[in-house]
Amino acid sequence: MNRFVEIVNLEKTYYGHGFFKRSKNAVKAVDRVSFGIEKKSVYGLVGESGCGKTSLVRSVLYLDPPTDGEVWVDNTLLGGLKATELRSFRRRMQIVFQDPNSALNPKMNIQDSLEEGLFNRGLDNSRRKELVTRMLDLVGISPSHSTRYPHEFSGGQKQRIVIARALCMEPDFLVLDEPVSNLDVSIQAQIINLLQDLKSELGLTYLFISHDLNLVAYLSDQIAVMYKGRLVETGSTDEIMGHPMHPYTLKLFSSIPGMQTTPAADDFTAPEAAASGGDKKPLEGANVCSYCDPCPMAGQECRGQEPQLETIDGSHKVACLKLANHN
16 A cells, blocks of 8 residues: 555445344445545545545544445554554544534543543653643643633634644544534634644644535645545545536535536536436436436436546546546
8 A cells, every 4th residue: 555544445334223124224324435645645525414424534543443445554454453453553543523512521621631542552640741731732722721621711722622632642644524613714714724734743644524615625635525425526636626527516616605616517418317307316226326316417327327436637536427428
């Protein structure tokens, strides 16, 4: 594996209750997702709520192990590690969650909260205090406030503290799961700029998850667009922002005020769809494009064949039969 993080055909399936209904009620939250992240870069993953982003990152970190597929970090196959080895390795992979209020124990002061994970690393008292002091200072929180409790801090300060707690483990790979979505816009900018500074200073690799294309584009080197558990478009930030192609990506762009998009969907409106009066219900039991129902480009082949990511140009890939055939 050449890249620092490599995800190969990752799947995560949730099953319903009851032995006989297990397969019938199965929901595939992540469906054969593959991508790689270069060391010290930022990989942005964007999509609407419910598309499987959080299920993906929990599987990547083995907080909720994937149903199938492989996760490699620094040439280490996570699925091949024993439980004790995975616990030891996991310090190199940390996550910053969306809501700092639920991430911090209200009954623990900041010092104790940040030191909690360091006990498991076997660090002595002086080393723990040294790390906590350094990380709080890095994120812009005065170490003299470490004896305070979470309710004594603002939302932005609490998110800084959550970031400091993740950094105390001295990770190489940081997953940022909607880290600023609960914050005011002015505070969002401060946290994003902080994350950029920390990446440069500590040499971190980020997987940045968001539904906000502007934020993803500002922070990321590469972008992937996710819909119903699958990646529908991937590429460099310049490729995705300069020439979005998949109909779902265009839909996301259309929700951004003032954002101009290419009229790719209009260029490929399928005559089959127009002739059928716009009825785009997938065939029963067939392999279909997951986006064919709302897609203005969908034709009959989209309801009988599942599209795969195909290279359009450079690193730009799109999972769309119409665009692949046109190219």
